[in-house]
Amino acid sequence: MMLAGNISQAQVSEENIIEERNEAEVEDDTKLFHFNLQLKNMHLWKGLHVTDAPMTAADINYTSKNGFFKAGLWGGRGFNGDYTEFDYYVSFMHKGWSLSIWDINNYSDYPDAKIFDYDRSTTSHFIDVILAYQFQNVPLKLSWSTIVQGRDTFINDNGQLRNAYSNYVEASYVIFNETNWSLSGLVGGSWSFAPQDAHFYGDEAGVTNIGVIYNRQLNLFDKFTLPVSATASWNTVQDYGAIQVAFNLF
Numbered sequence: 706m707m708l709a710g711n712i713s714q715a716q717v718s719e720e721n722i723i724e725e726r727n728e729a730e731v732e733d734d735t736k737l738f739h740f741n742l743q744l745k746n747m748h749l750w751k752g753l754h755v756t757d758a759p760m761t762a763a764d765i766n767y768t769s770k771n772g773f774f775k776a777g778l779w780g781g782r783g784f785n786g787d788y789t790e791f792d793y794y795v796s797f798m799h800k801g802w803s804l805s806i807w808d809i810n811n812y813s814d815y816p817d818a819k820i821f822d823y824d825r826s827t828t829s830h831f832i833d834v835i836l837a838y839q840f841q842n843v844p845l846k847l848s849w850s851t852i853v854q855g856r857d858t859f860i861n862d863n864g865q866l867r868n869a870y871s872n873y874v875e876a877s878y879v880i881f882n883e884t885n886w887s888l889s890g891l892v893g894g895s896w897s898f899a900p901q902d903a904h905f906y907g908d909e910a911g912v913t914n915i916g917v918i919y920n921r922q923l924n925l926f927d928k929f930t931l932p933v934s935a936t937a938s939w940n941t942v943q944d945y946g947a948i949q950v951a952f953n954l955f
Contacts, residue, residue, distance in 0.1 A: 751893060754943075760781055775795070801839045803836075807835070809831055834853055847875070852868075872904075875892070877891035878891070885922040890916070892915050916936055
């Protein structure tokens with residue numbers, strides 16, 4: 706058996722809320738539409754190196770007043786032109802629970818990709834479903850994501866292309882949470898429901914993401930606040946590590 710999908714083409718910030726959060730900023734609950742822009746030295750996602758080049762990430766979303774529903778568009782572009790991504794997502798949140806569905810479309814290695822092509826043999830898309838729970842009394846978050854459709858595939862013994870249903874589970878914990886900085890740790894592992902060792906995140910089941918995330922509010926000229934995060938990540942399956950630095954411009 707072989708894995709038909711290319712794991713190096715994974716992407717997106719997705720449910721890594723710890724990395725993206727800005728604890729000093731309180732959102733106006735009357736503001737329904739939001740636009741955010743990030744600048745990164747590289748892009749990490751679930752322990753994978755999506756691109757090693759500097760990149761920008763833009764997010765446009767609608768969030769209901771009660772915070773229950775959110776829908777948006779996420780896009781990334783590498784400075785060297787080797788990485789391009791355009792995603793859609795929806796999420797539902799209630800009392801610590803969240804359910805998110807991401808249509809992830811990293812077409813960097815698909816020059817002839819069609820935006821509405823969802824055939825598993827030719828598509829550049831994959832659909833990732835994430836269920837997560839944020840504990841209320843301790844700063845612990847658990848999440849489970851499964852790729853249910855798209856280019857996460859393998860060829861079975863009969864030569865048929867089938868979905869691999871790759872999974873990624875993660876536990877993250879806020880170790881320190883101070884006024885203008887925080888430090889968090891996380892560990893994540895991945896495997897496939899398919900009868901094989903290889904999956905979307907690597908060639909074998911294992912720990913694909915061990916990381917620490919440092920968030921800080923930088924004061925510029927005593928007038929502006931710039932949220933910045935540094936993420937150090939180790940992947941024992943891919944046997945590599947990296948540090949991602951992200952600036953939340955707005």
